Amino acid sequence: MTMFANDSPIFRKAILRKTMASALALLMAAPVAIPLPVAAQTRGPIIIRDQEIENLMRDYMNPIVGAAGLKKGSVQIILVQDRSFNAFVTDSRRMFINTGALMDAKTPNEVIGVIAHETGHIAGGHLQRLRDQMATAQILAVAGMLLGAGAAIGTARSPQVGNSGVGAMGIGLGAQDMAMRSLLSYQRGEEQAADRAAINYLNTTQQSPRGLLETFTRFNQEAMFKTAGMDPYLVSHPFPNERIANLETTARKSPYWDKKDPPALQARHDLMRAKLFGFTARADEVGRRYPLSDMSAPARYARAIAAYRNKQLANALSGIDSLTREQPNNPYFWELRGQVLLEFGRAQEAVTALRRAVSLAPNSGLIKGMLGHALISTGNPKDIDAAIAELSNAAQREPESSENWRFLATAYSRKGQEGQAHLAAAQAYFNDGDYSAAATQANRAKQLLPPNSPGWLKAEDILNYRPPRSAQRNN
8 A cells, every 4th residue: 555654654744634623713713813833733634645545536436526517537535544434625626535434434335425425515616605604704703803892992981880891702702603603504504505416416326325324324323422412503514313314305215225336346445445444453453354264355455464564474475465366457466565575675576566566557656656666676777767767657647746756866866867866856855845955956956957958947947936935934
């Protein structure tokens, strides 16, 4: 599994955050700057990359996007390493899905229902309208506080009035409360609209809305004790039991209510879940979910990954080899074999497995990048040209991946092409947001590359880039 992080070879920190709650808090607060703690400023969700899962999510999404009237490929699904069942959108191009949602969803239809709901937000333009509502709420809150401040000033000038200052405070707080309730009421309405849109998309694509309803049922079971006694006007989503009541009648009228997912799609879904459990769950949980008595492909997949994570190389390779014998044209089994061998220092064997994976998935920048890494790691000068070819292709397909650019810088340096090496290093630093280091490397590249060549011009672009002030402060 190709996943990255700051603290392990399989995860990578990203600078993305779900900011709606923070934005609401700031909009409803007094109009003064309140700096967040450093940890809150820098902490973000862990974003994972995996070609197998991303391809499956695209196959889930494409029919829904088409039914919504959106352009195919216009929405990107981003996987968040989080065990809770959740999904959200932040703009019209990105949909975030927690790995917990994928791990808990027993059928593709459950995930497709979630995607349909979030697509309803995008197609309905809810995000822009929510921003407009937030701006209105801010105006109401500020106006209320100004009114309260005016009342407080009047009270200060009339000392004979007893506790009127308390009333002035109440005016300000009451305005903020009214603004918050208005905004949350708007959000609840948009959630219900997205639910209705989801059922329409599922019917249009001849898929069952059962998974959507089952998802809300799960939410209801988890939320029953959390929502007891809660003011329904102080939440941004309808309570799960309310959503179920609103949707069940409509959903059950669908002519596709009893339609099952295609067996091949269910098989891919089961492998995806097994992969996530193998990579993210504790070994004892993997053992409970996929006991040795279970010889299905998903069970062997999960156990092989868990063995690899626990440095049990023989068990990992044995499990993977049983899968490649059974499904020799599955590129992701070969990718896993290559990853395991590469991380255990057997680069030449990894190259063989990864070349097979690339031949079966020739458009995967993630797998090509891993192959390029393996070719560098063999230490054989004869492999450098192939490494440069694979990494260059991977970097073009995954231009935001700093790792591909770093390995490409190493390959160019070993080839003696220092100008290209500095340019690749500059791009890696640029992707990481370290603009100062990127400029240093780009300047070195310009001194070594032919003037006005493509590489020279790219280096100049990096040098001329002016980051936002917030990025400058962080550097």
